[in-house]
Amino acid sequence: MKHAETAVIRHSRGLHARVAALVVQKATELARLYGAELELKAADGRQVPATSMLAVLGLDLRQGARLSVLARGPGAEAATAELARFLERDFSSDAQGPLSQVDDLLDETTLTAGQIFTSMAAGLVVTDAKDRVVVFNPAAERLFRLPAPAALGRPIGEFWPEAAAASVRTNREPATRRQALPGGAVIATCTPILLEGETRGTVTLLEDISHVEELAGELRAVKELKERLQLVLDTVHDGISVVDKEGTITYVNPAYEEIAGRRRAELIGKSVFALSPQGVRARVLRSGEKVLGALTRKANGRTLVANVSPIYVEGEICGAVSVVKDVSEVERLAEHLHKVLARAEYLEQELTRTQELPAAFAGIIGRSGALREALAVAQKAAASTSTVLIRGESGTGKELVARALHAASPRSGRPFVRVNCAAIPAPLLESELFGHEKGAFTGAWQRRHGRFELADGGSIFLDEIGDMEPAMQAKLLRVLQEREFERVGGETTIRVDVRIIAATNRNLEEMVRTGRFREDLYWRLNVIPIFLPPLRERREDIPRLAEYFLAKLAGRLGKKVQGITAQALACLEQYAWPGNVRELENVIERAVNLAEGATVTAADLPAYVREGGAPGVFAAAAQEAPLLPFAAYEKAILARALAECGSFRAAARALGLDHKTVAARARKYRLTEQKLPASG
Structure with a gap:
């Protein structure tokens, strides 16, 4: 009860x-x-x-x-x-x-x-005559990880079965033993409480020895480490020697004996100041500063590299350790490896250049090494779904490579959609890319699908990506990351499966540095970069390109021009071609139109091509040429800008003018009626 x-x-x-x-x-x-x-x-x-x-x-x-x-x-x-x-x-x-x-x-x-x-730092546990806990100090709480209220009044055996209290109370003899408690290892000393010949309880002192055991473990670890270190020193191929602060050699390993050509007994106890007073070890002991990579050539032809470091204890130098490596064989192997790698690189380049490309790349004319290397990268990229960034000057054929890449990919049967980011005004570019809902803005009479939707399952070619405004860059980044977007004025999220191919002639790295192009977008686009060489770096392709354009344009224009003279070809090969392949096509078209016979001659070429300089209107600005009216220069500058940039907007950026000014002056010179070549 x-x-x-x-x-x-x-x-x-x-x-x-x-x-x-x-x-x-x-x-x-x-x-x-x-x-x-x-x-x-x-x-x-x-x-x-x-x-x-x-x-x-x-x-x-x-x-x-x-x-x-x-x-x-x-x-x-x-x-x-x-x-x-x-x-x-x-x-x-x-x-x-x-x-x-x-x-x-x-x-x-x-x-x-x-x-x-x-x-008390030690744990104290006192029990009565019935082994019930009557004192349980804070140190005991920590060691048992048990609060005092949970221990007081309880038989000690309930939470500490290994306690010696019962046996000590019975035997009336103290007992000491090591115990493992939740709070750490202890030495438990249990003593009986005797009063008038009767045992009234026990007193147990718990001495925490965790730290002592940790030190003992660390000491064992140090001994093991010493043995392992000794084994390492004895088996490494580097020569190691140790000297004390007086310069006396106290240790050398077997590798050092082999390198020095002397036995350990001949070296231990010798002074480095006597053996080599101007040596690296003596220098380090004098200066107290380490020496790394000291090169020494021995009389036997061996080349040694020594690293010598001072040993400091409590701020005072007490010796030095030297590590010596025989690099003679390494030098020989490095020279041989350099030759092998150079040959392998050469053979790899030759293999890449001679390897046949898929039929999708057949429309790209050229056999130069630089072009073949770029097309080899494009061929590998075609099998992937990763984003491709095509880099190159205006007129190098970026769009042509993008179309070939798509045609060679598993998506060849799906749409290829091209967007010229520089030709579309910034306010309309978002609607062009992502579409819009009916009533999204003034003039939006009906829903329109964007280019990304039209390209679903296929590829989208974002030309002149470097001309995109920062606000649109952020929205494009989301599509690259999530493959989803909303139409302008819409709330429904649209997911698409689109392979993105971007192209630019801009220096994106410089634009990132100056804050004009988002760095996160740059890294999302620049997954597989393809660099197309300018025509001046692939002059060996000029004859083949000239013949290709000659046949193509003669057929289109209905001309019976069938060849080009060696002199005309030489003029084409020595010209710098700032407008690249697009400019070459323009010059060939002019020559086909002007040719009087069945062959294009040097006379049919522009004077600036024959002379290997800039177009004639610019040469007229030189002192030895007669001055032309200002309008002639303005027209020539606009024509060249449009030829190189491909759009009024891009030309305006290049010339530092606004879009309306370039459009108005182009119409003045009837340049708007010319068919502008598509940028590639």
Whole structure:
């Protein structure tokens, strides 16, 4: 049977030492009288035997504190009621005169003992005659990782089965052993509490030895490391030597013996100042600074590289360590490897140049190494779905390569959609790329699909990507990352499967540096870069291109021109071609129109091509040429800008003018009626 009563401490000093002794005495009497086990439970949950002086005193209950009196046994109800009444007594009337002084002394002693228990670095666990815990200090809490309220009043074996308290109490002999607790390893020393020949409990001290064991483990690790280091030093192929601060050699490894050509016994104890006073080790000991990569050529033809570092202990030099490597064989192998790599690179380039390209690339004229290398990259890129960025000057054939790349890819049966980002005004480019909903803006009379939707399943070619405005760059970045977008004025997200091929003649790296092109977009586009060489770097292709354009244009124009003279061909080969292949096609078209016979001659070529310089209108600005009207220069500049840039907007950017001015002046010179070549 179990019963509980509540009591309030009335005594002004609380349950101090004398009162605690009276309570314990009373509880002992009641336990015998009623056959009950009495316990006290504080408000914070600590529960201790009412018959244990240390345990009751450890509750440290003050005046006004509430506690529960618990009892088990036949007379539990009577025992709890009587002890609760006893606890609520005011014991002040008993403490008059000398007894009050005794109370003061007991309080001081109790306080001192409590502070000692609390501040002890060692864990302290005290048990009573029934092995119940009556003292459990903070260090014990840390070691057991158990709060005191959870330990007090419990048999110690419940949470510490390995405890020696029971055996020590029985045998009355101290016991010391190593124990592994949750908080670390300890040395547990358990001593019996003997009073009048009887064992009243035990005191266990727990000395934390975790740090000591860690140090022991570290010492073992250091010894193992030393053995391993010694093994490494003895087996490495680098020569290693150690000298003390006096320059005396204290260690050399076998490799050093082999490199030096002397046995260890001949070297240990010798001074480097005597062996090589101007050597690297002597220099390091004098200066206290390391020397790396010191090169020495021995009389036997060996080449040695030495790294020597000073050894400092507490800021003072106490020696040096030298690592010497024989690089003679390395030098020989490096030279041989360099030759092999050079030959392999040459053979790889030749293989790339001679390898037949797929039929999709047949329309690209040229056999030069630079072009074949670019097309080889394009051929490999065709099998992938990754983004391609085609780089090259205006007129080098970027669009032609983009179309060939698409035709050689698994998407060849799907759409190829081209967008000239420079030719479309910035306000309209978003609608052009992503489409718009009906009523999205003035003039949007019906829904329109954008170029990305039209290219779904195929490829989209974003020409002149470097001319795109920053705001559109951010929107394009999302499509590259997520493959989704919304139409202008729409809310529905559209997902597309599109292979993106971009092209530009701009220096994107410089634009990124100056903030005109987004760096994140640059890296999204520049997955597979293809660099197309300018025509001036592939002059061997000019005859083949000239013949191709001659046959093509003669047929289109209905001319019976069938060849080109060697002199005319020589003029074409020595010209710089700032407009690249597009300019070459333009010159051949002019020559076909002007040719009087079946062959194009040098006379049919523009004077600036024959002379190998700039077009004649620009040469007229030189001092030796007669001046022309300003309009002639303006027309020539506009014509060249349009030929190279391919659109009014791009030409305006190149010339530093606005779009309207370039368009108006082009119409003035009837340039708008000319068919502008598509940029590639």
